[in-house]
Amino acid sequence: MRCPYCGHEDSQVKDSRPTDDGAAIRRRRQCEGCAARFTTFERIQLRELTVVKSEDRREPFDRDKLARSIAIACRKRPIEPVRVERLISGIQRQLETSGESEVTSKQIGELVMDGLRGLDSVAYIRFASVYKEFAEARDFHEFAGTLAGGGDAT
Structure with missing residues (x-):
């Protein structure tokens, strides 16, 4: 693993443990060149995913x-990071197990x-205001009304 500080190619794992949700392994590493410490995360990747954007671009x-x-949507909200x-x-996980190697940005937004x-x-x-491109205050009011009324806001 390349050191983010000095670029040295080798580092030594000092500590490994699973993350709180068990979806990744957190590794504490020390650079063999400059002795700086840094953290990496190792996650299971079931397949390479490509996102198809609205303009038919792929990334x-x-x-x-x-x-x-x-x-950004959760900023300053009382939501536990875990x-x-x-x-x-x-x-x-839903995207990777869908069986498709290409997913649309719309699918991701809906999830x-x-x-x-x-x-x-x-x-x-907050997320809906960006995703659905709210243009004025009335858009917020109408969307919040569907949320409060139990209607389908998507």
């Missing part, structure tokens, strides 16, 4: 990009919407 699935968008991590892992709806209503509305 590799990026778990970190998914995590960032969910983190629940957010479970949501991210669950979405990735995030479903997950956030059960996690936190404010995070759900």
